[in-house]
Amino acid sequence: MRVEHQIRAFEQIFDKYDGTTPLHRFLFAYFKQNKQMGSSDRRWATRYIYSFFRLGKAMPKADQILRLAIGDFLCNQTPSLIIASKLPELQEQLGRSVKDKIALIIENHPDFKPADVFCFHENLSNSLEKEDFYESFFTQPDLFVRVQRSRFEQLVATLKQTEINPEIIGEQTLALPNGTKLEKIIPDQKYYQVQDLSSQKTSAFFLPQPWDYWWDCCAASGGKSLLLYDLEPSVQLLVSDIRENSLNNLDERFQEAGLKKYQKKVLDLLQNNEQDLHHYEFDGIILDAPCSGSGTWGRTPEMLYYFDEHKISYFSKLQKTIAENVVRYLKEGKPLVYITCSVFKQENEEVVEWMLQNLPVKLEKMELIKGYHSKSDTMFAARLIKQ
Numbered sequence: 001m002r003v004e005h006q007i008r009a010f011e012q013i014f015d016k017y018d019g020t021t022p023l024h025r026f027l028f029a030y031f032k033q034n035k036q037m038g039s040s041d042r043r044w045a046t047r048y049i050y051s052f053f054r055l056g057k058a059m060p061k062a063d064q065i066l067r068l069a070i071g072d073f074l075c076n077q078t079p080s081l082i083i084a085s086k087l088p089e090l091q092e093q094l095g096r097s098v099k100d101k102i103a104l105i106i107e108n109h110p111d112f113k114p115a116d117v118f119c120f121h122e123n124l125s126n127s128l129e130k131e132d133f134y135e136s137f138f139t140q141p142d143l144f145v146r147v148q149r150s151r152f153e154q155l156v157a158t159l160k161q162t163e164i165n166p167e168i169i170g171e172q173t174l175a176l177p178n179g180t181k182l183e184k185i186i187p188d189q190k191y192y193q194v195q196d197l198s199s200q201k202t203s204a205f206f207l208p209q210p211w212d213y214w215w216d217c218c219a220a221s222g223g224k225s226l227l228l229y230d231l232e233p234s235v236q237l238l239v240s241d242i243r244e245n246s247l248n249n250l251d252e253r254f255q256e257a258g259l260k261k262y263q264k265k266v267l268d269l270l271q272n273n274e275q276d277l278h279h280y281e282f283d284g285i286i287l288d289a290p291c292s293g294s295g296t297w298g299r300t301p302e303m304l305y306y307f308d309e310h311k312i313s314y315f316s317k318l319q320k321t322i323a324e325n326v327v328r329y330l331k332e333g334k335p336l337v338y339i340t341c342s343v344f345k346q347e348n349e350e351v352v353e354w355m356l357q358n359l360p361v362k363l364e365k366m367e368l369i370k371g372y373h374s375k376s377d378t379m380f381a382a383r384l385i386k387q
């Protein structure tokens with residue numbers, strides 16, 4: 001296959017894609033419509049377009065195909081026609097670490113600045129190590145699974161039989177190479193959940209008591225509720241979300257996990273829900289808030305290119321309003337666990353600061369759960385106690 005052919009395929013995709021749908025979904029539809037592309041064409045086009053977006057906004061003035069070659073060099077350890085044609089002097093260095101390769105690119109192209117990869121740096125939470133964070137975009141995150149304790153060894157053994165070598169991260173957590181078709185290997189999903197490592201770590205903020213009544217108020221398909229249930233199976237739950245569809249998926253997941261004691265409501269938490277909720281009082285609330293998702297862009301690098309910075313303040317307002325609307329249903333002395341998958345301080349520490357000033361809550365602890373050293377997402381969690 002000639003390099004011109006690959007470049008044309010990349011350019012056609014790049015021209016058609018506008019960032020409004022997730023890239024993986026766009027590519028799925030695009031390949032369906034372009035049946036003339038064989039599997040090798042599709043594989044190369046996918047590699048190139050992802051490598052390109054992983055470069056974010058670095059080297060804005062450089063030629064697009066040179067940017068593609070640099071992205072491809074930084075993201076991959078195997079050769080490609082683009083690297084061979086645009087960066088022949090670096091071909092032999094493909095096996096080096098990302099850090100080394102970044103240094104080589106800076107040496108050869110001084111206009112390459114790692115900080116431009118993630119160009120919203122002014123907004124980053126203060127405790128984030130910026131260089132490590134920027135560097136992490138050139139490595140694809142892993143796929144993490146949380147496994148029922150009693151099934152852990154058996155699941156590891158099954159995976160090993162299929163020549164997938166899972167990395168054991170904790171008592172219940174495995175890391176697998178991204179793209180592993182786990183549901184094909186183990187179709188019965190009763191005993192494991194796909195859930196990012198940092199997301200799993202948010203459970204350290206829950207600390208439920210036996211027979212507590214908790215509200216997972218932005219539950220989607222129930223990932224956090226399942227963590228809570230795992231910690232304390234006697235807990236009773238109200239789960240709600242604005243999207244009915246997500247709540248429908250939740251039923252199946254809960255059933256598989258054996259979670260039976262829950263009630264479900266479709267609620268828009270920007271509205272007054274007093275009619276529905278006036279008699280409710282909770283022992284704990286999980287607010288896994290709608291957010292920019294900027295801590296997960298290692299999985300969706302197209303956002304580095306297309307995200308509109310104005311959205312940060314939009315999400316921040318949304319988060320404050322939702323927090324205000326839910327905290328009134330919390331018992332005194334009980335926790336509100338505020339979670340985002342964002343790295344922006346306006347959605348994290350500043351929302352907490354706003355809550356401390358405007359709501360009857362006291363901060364117990366908060367943490368940016370950094371995923372960039374462990375091929376996982378970065379999240380934020382805070383535990384606030386109602387006064």
Ligand SMILES: C[S@@+](CC[C@H](N)C(=O)[O-])C[C@H]1O[C@@H](n2cnc3c(N)ncnc32)[C@H](O)[C@@H]1O
Nearest residue numbers: 218219220223224241242268269270288289290
């Ligand atoms: C970060 S996701 C929750 C993920 C989920 N907790 C999990 O662990 O899988 C945020 C959720 O907030 C919901 N949401 C957005 N705006 C909302 C609103 N105004 N009222 C209630 N839920 C809302 C979204 O539908 C989305 O499912």
